[in-house]
Amino acid sequence: xxxxxxxxxxxxxxxxxxxxxxxxxxxxxxxxxxxxxxxxxxxxxxxxxxxxxxxxxxxxxxxxxxxxxxxxxxxxxxxxxxxxxxxxxxxxxxxxxxxxxxxxxxxxxxxxxxxxxxxxxxxxxxxxxxxxxxxxxxxxxxxxxxxxxxxxxxxxxxxxxxxxxxxxxxxxxxxxxxxxxxxxxxxxxxxxxxxxxxxxxxxxxxxxxxxxxxxxxxxxxxxxxxxxxxxxxxxxxxxxxxxxxxxxxxxxxxxxxxxxxxxxxxxxxxxxxxxxxxxxxxxxxxxxxxxxxxxxxxxxxxxxxxxxxxxxxxxxxxxxxxxxxxxxxxxxxxxxxxxxxxxxxxxxxxxxxxxxxxxxxxxxxxxxxxxxxxxxxxxxxxxxxxxxxxxxxxxxxxxxxxxxxxxxxxxxxxxxxxxxxxxxxxxxxxxxxxxxxxxxxxxxxxxxxxxxxxxxxxx
Amino acid sequence: xxxxxxxxxxxxxxxxxxxxxxxxxxxxxxxxxxxxxxxxxxxxxxxxxxxxxxxxxxxxxxxxxxxxxxxxxxxxxxxxxxxxxxxxxxxxxxxxxxxxxxxxxxxxxxxxxxxxxxxxxxxxxxxxxxxxxxxxxxxxxxxxxxxxxxxxxxxxxxxxxxxxxxxxxxxxxxxxxxxxxxxxxxxxxxxxxxxxxxxxxxxxxxxxxxxxxxxxxxxxxxxxxxxxxxxxxxxxxxxxxxxxxxxxxxxxxxxxxxxxxxxxxxxxxxxxxxxxxxxxxxxxxxxxxxxxxxxxxxxxxxxxxxxxxxxxxxxxxxxxxxxxxxxxxxxxxxxxxxxxxxxxxxxxxxxxxxxxxxxxxxxxxxxxxxxxxxxxxxxxxxxxxxxxxxxxxxxxxxxxxxxxxxxxxxxxxxxxxxxxxxxxxxxxxxxxxxxxxxxxxxxxxxxxxxxxxxxxxxxxxxxxxxxxxxxxxxxxxxxxxxxxxxxxxxxxxxxxxxxxxxxxxxxxxxxxxxxxxxxxxxxxxxxxxxxx
Numbered sequence: 001x002x003x004x005x006x007x008x009x010x011x012x013x014x015x016x017x018x019x020x021x022x023x024x025x026x027x028x029x030x031x032x033x034x035x036x037x038x039x040x041x042x043x044x045x046x047x048x049x050x051x052x053x054x055x056x057x058x059x060x061x062x063x064x065x066x067x068x069x070x071x072x073x074x075x076x077x078x079x080x081x082x083x084x085x086x087x088x089x090x091x092x093x094x095x096x097x098x099x100x101x102x103x104x105x106x107x108x109x110x111x112x113x114x115x116x117x118x119x120x121x122x123x124x125x126x127x128x129x130x131x132x133x134x135x136x137x138x139x140x141x142x143x144x145x146x147x148x149x150x151x152x153x154x155x156x157x158x159x160x161x162x163x164x165x166x167x168x169x170x171x172x173x174x175x176x177x178x179x180x181x182x183x184x185x186x187x188x189x190x191x192x193x194x195x196x197x198x199x200x201x202x203x204x205x206x207x208x209x210x211x212x213x214x215x216x217x218x219x220x221x222x223x224x225x226x227x228x229x230x231x232x233x234x235x236x237x238x239x240x241x242x243x244x245x246x247x248x249x250x251x252x253x254x255x256x257x258x259x260x261x262x263x264x265x266x267x268x269x270x271x272x273x274x275x276x277x278x279x280x281x282x283x284x285x286x287x288x289x290x291x292x293x294x295x296x297x298x299x300x301x302x303x304x305x306x307x308x309x310x311x312x313x314x315x316x317x318x319x320x321x322x323x324x325x326x327x328x329x330x331x332x333x334x335x336x337x338x339x340x341x342x343x344x345x346x347x348x349x350x351x352x353x354x355x356x357x358x359x360x361x362x363x364x365x366x367x368x369x370x371x372x373x374x375x376x377x378x379x380x381x382x383x384x385x386x387x388x389x390x391x392x393x394x395x396x397x398x399x400x401x402x403x404x405x406x407x408x409x410x411x412x413x414x415x416x417x418x419x420x421x422x423x424x425x426x427x428x429x430x431x432x433x434x435x436x437x438x439x440x441x442x443x444x445x446x447x448x449x450x451x452x453x454x455x456x457x458x459x
Numbered sequence: 460x461x462x463x464x465x466x467x468x469x470x471x472x473x474x475x476x477x478x479x480x481x482x483x484x485x486x487x488x489x490x491x492x493x494x495x496x497x498x499x500x501x502x503x504x505x506x507x508x509x510x511x512x513x514x515x516x517x518x519x520x521x522x523x524x525x526x527x528x529x530x531x532x533x534x535x536x537x538x539x540x541x542x543x544x545x546x547x548x549x550x551x552x553x554x555x556x557x558x559x560x561x562x563x564x565x566x567x568x569x570x571x572x573x574x575x576x577x578x579x580x581x582x583x584x585x586x587x588x589x590x591x592x593x594x595x596x597x598x599x600x601x602x603x604x605x606x607x608x609x610x611x612x613x614x615x616x617x618x619x620x621x622x623x624x625x626x627x628x629x630x631x632x633x634x635x636x637x638x639x640x641x642x643x644x645x646x647x648x649x650x651x652x653x654x655x656x657x658x659x660x661x662x663x664x665x666x667x668x669x670x671x672x673x674x675x676x677x678x679x680x681x682x683x684x685x686x687x688x689x690x691x692x693x694x695x696x697x698x699x700x701x702x703x704x705x706x707x708x709x710x711x712x713x714x715x716x717x718x719x720x721x722x723x724x725x726x727x728x729x730x731x732x733x734x735x736x737x738x739x740x741x742x743x744x745x746x747x748x749x750x751x752x753x754x755x756x757x758x759x760x761x762x763x764x765x766x767x768x769x770x771x772x773x774x775x776x777x778x779x780x781x782x783x784x785x786x787x788x789x790x791x792x793x794x795x796x797x798x799x800x801x802x803x804x805x806x807x808x809x810x811x812x813x814x815x816x817x818x819x820x821x822x823x824x825x826x827x828x829x830x831x832x833x834x835x836x837x838x839x840x841x842x843x844x845x846x847x848x849x850x851x852x853x854x855x856x857x858x859x860x861x862x863x864x865x866x867x868x869x870x871x872x873x874x875x876x877x878x879x880x881x882x883x884x885x886x887x888x889x890x891x892x893x894x895x896x897x898x899x900x901x902x903x904x905x906x907x908x909x910x911x912x913x914x915x916x917x918x919x920x921x922x923x924x925x926x927x928x929x930x931x932x933x934x935x936x937x938x939x940x941x942x943x944x945x946x947x948x949x950x951x952x953x954x955x956x957x958x959x960x961x962x963x964x965x966x967x968x969x970x971x972x973x974x975x976x977x978x979x980x981x982x983x984x985x986x987x988x989x990x991x
Contacts, residue, residue, distance in 0.1 A: 073952075073953050076953050077951060077953055080733070098953060101733075101953060101954055104732070104733060105732060105733025105734055105735075106733050106734035106735070107733065107734060255818070255840065409954065410954045411953075411954070412952060412953045412954060413952060413953075413954055417935060420931045420935055421931075423929075423931060424931050424933070442933070442934055442935070446934070446935045453747075453956065454732070454954060454956075456730070457730055457731075457732045457735065457738075457956070458732075
């Protein structure tokens with residue numbers, strides 16, 4: 001009797017294992033890591049995933065961000081670390097600047113190697129200034145997904161209080177100076193007139209607008225970049241202006257690097273005890289990715305929000321902005337079936353309808369012309385004029401190496417060198433031209449050393 | 460312990476040994492997946508041996524003669540000379556000088572002067588060592604000192620000469636073999652003709668270290684044989700029981716400590732990014748680090764911050780322990796409360812200190828000190844104040860540990876000695892300086908080592924949470940960018956070059972090892988362990 005019961009248990013165990021394994025065979029599970037830990041964007045994404053899973057019942061996609069305030073670097077690192085431990089996430093969101101490194105490090109396969117003919121044909125529809133960023137020769141390594149560029153957010157109430165025209169935000173550095181003088185005189189309680197994240201992204205934008213390169217070898221497009229160009233006259237002018245804004249007390253940032261969310265919060269709220277509704281500053285520069293969030297918060301907090309184009313260094317800097325944001329890479333550490341499914345999902349995520357859905361839900365750019373047209377037909381931009389600004393801004397960009405944006409392997413390290421020097425300058429005081437040149441020269445040398453060290457491994 | 464000894468004496472020994480081995484076998488087999496896998500594993504291990512031998516043979520056949528001869532000559536020479544010297548010392552033929560702290564300081568001073576004068580660091584160290592021993596030679600007053608004719612004459616007996624000759628011969632062979640110990644993994648690259656001066660000097664040191672590692676057991680064995688000392692005082696006879704008791708520890712040490720350490724040392728001689736195959740680059744990573752401004756600045760930062768932590772945490776710890784061991788009502792409660800901060804993790808400590816020192820007029824420190832000093836300070840953002848905040852936070856964190864040990868130590872200070880001193884008319888201060896503090900010296904010595912280790916290795920959590928290595932002090936360096944923080948942040952940066960980080964951790968390990976060895980050599984001599 002006892003033997004029989006043991007046998008029964010064994011049989012049921014074996015059966016159970018067979019069932020479980022057969023159930024596993026039926027579905028393909030894909031892990032999708034992204035940086036979004038807010039309460040808005042994961043929802044938009046999940047809507048699209050649910051749709052895809054309904055169409056493909058054998059595929060299950062787990063989208064998640066690594067922690068409550070994950071950023072691109074952290075997602076990138078943890079994806080590599082997990083791949084080394086044998087549980088590579090299938091799809092990884094990689095920042096534009098890290099593209100070269102993602103290609104070099106050998107953790108990913110090119111999307112174009114696994115895409116079907118029809119899928120590749122739909123790429124004609126993608127804005128060329130976006131698609132160009134992610135091509136290396138004829139190979140499309142990753143699919144652009146969340147693309148943005150920076151815009152100027154401003155508090156219309158404060159503009160009115162300062163006697164400025166709330167419908168005409170400043171468009172050049174000189175106009176910012178004038179506007180800030182008026183604002184700080186009218187509302188002296190503000191922490192500063194303006195804030196933006198201590199990030200090299202904005203500096204790169206201003207260089208692109210002035211048709212100036214960030215690194216040599218055509219911004220790393222005609223060969224690996226070997227030298228930074230931090231001491232060009234254009235760069236010196238930009239940093240000198242920024243330093244003067246800082247010296248006048250018109251600029252503030254919260255002391256941390258690349259803190260886009262934190263700077264958004266400074267603009268929206270805090271600094272109690274002042275007359276105006278709004279945050280600690282009257283203007284901020286931030287990504288279009290924040291449009292939906294910032295618009296929503298400004299309504300809750302009860303002030304009128306204005307959004308304008310990214311101010312240019314001068315009237316003559318008309319070369320246009322470059323893109324920022326992320327693209328989707330597919331891990332090499334999975335079966336062909338899984339890679340195929342991952343690529344298929346990525347093209348679904350970025351097809352005309354879904355790119356439009358993502359754009360209208362978050363503020364990121366629609367990567368396809370057809371998605372943009374879809375919005376125009378539906379009258380979306382009549383109700384939401386802000387969502388057009390990034391697209392209009394980018395469509396006027398002159399395609400050349402300056403506006404294509406820099407690609408470099410040790411992206412984070414090189415930009416960190418620039419930022420440490422900029423941090424030393426943005427100390428609330430005016431710095432002499434000699435100091436500015438000295439700090440930038442030092443940053444340039446350190447960045448060159450970083451590039452030399454990196455390039456040594458990829459000759 | 461008594462119980463275990465009794466059990467062993469009552470004939471339980473075979474059973475205990477058997478149980479330990481059975482447990483290890485069960486555990487290993489369970490992890491490896493059954494007897495078949497274990498058998499395969501063992502067979503594989505056996506099969507690997509001839510392959511490894513032929514690999515080593517092939518390697519030596521293809522090795523350029525110059526590099527091989529270099530390692531053999533250096534290792535053999537060191538072996539022969541050192542063995543003669545050790546024999547002379549061990550058999551009492553010659554009295555060798557041992558530099559005292561004073562002479563070490565003079566040597567260091569000379570070395571620093573040379574280094575400041577622009578002499579290469581390695582040469583400065585040699586000069587310092589020569590100065591150190593030279594001074595000792597001159598000062599030494601002993602009958603059997605090296606520089607007296609009578610000492611030399613006494614060596615000229617056949618038996619001594621024969622021993623010396625044998626020692627030199629076998630010591631030379633042992634040294635030549637030992638010289639390969641570190642040169643084989645580094646592929647003799649440091650002895651290549653085209654290697655730069657730094658690599659060659661480092662190669663010299665590595666060869667000598669390898670030779671000494673093999674020579675030490677050789678000396679121990681030969682000298683004990685020659686002396687026929689009263690060896691065999693251990694408790695266990697035979698080898699099975701001690702082996703059984705040691706195996707669990709040895710296994711965990713090998714798997715979790717030695718194997719990873721060797722791996723890291725090997726990795727530090729390669730360059731690797733992402734999924735690349737590691738490329739062997741000899742000591743390039745070390746040369747890069749030494750040439751790196753940020754790394755050198757990080758070294759200095761670590762030195763000052765660690766010194767601050769050790770000094771303040773031990774001094775404060777002793778003071779508080781003295782107070783806490785007074786006989787007052789509820790003393791045990793005070794003691795428990797005082798030890799508490801040690802249970803707080805460094806990250807939580809740092810969060811508390813952010814609340815105190817945050818850059819805001821309403822921050823705790825600014826709010827209360829503002830009225831006193833006027834104005835608010837940017838504690839965490841200031842080049843001079845930020846390291847102090849790090850020191851303060853770490854001292855607060857480590858204080859409990861020091862108090863714990865000092866309180867225990869104070870209870871061991873013999874009361875009769877204190878009473879006798881009191882009767883003789885010694886006051887409180889005299890009693891502390893003459894009796895209590897010397898009696899505490901084993902604890903002080905132990906705490907010195909653990910505090911230095913904590914100050915070098917334990918700062919990552921506090922620095923990461925409080926300052927992230929900043930504020931910048933120019934040229935990319937940071938005022939609180941200590942070595943351990945730099946190591947972690949380099950490793951966690953997106954484009955990490957693994958070899959460089961491995962080299963950093965090897966340097967850090969060697970640094971702490973040197974500090975510990977020096978302390979055992981020079982500080983421990985002043986320690987009085989109370990007899991038991």
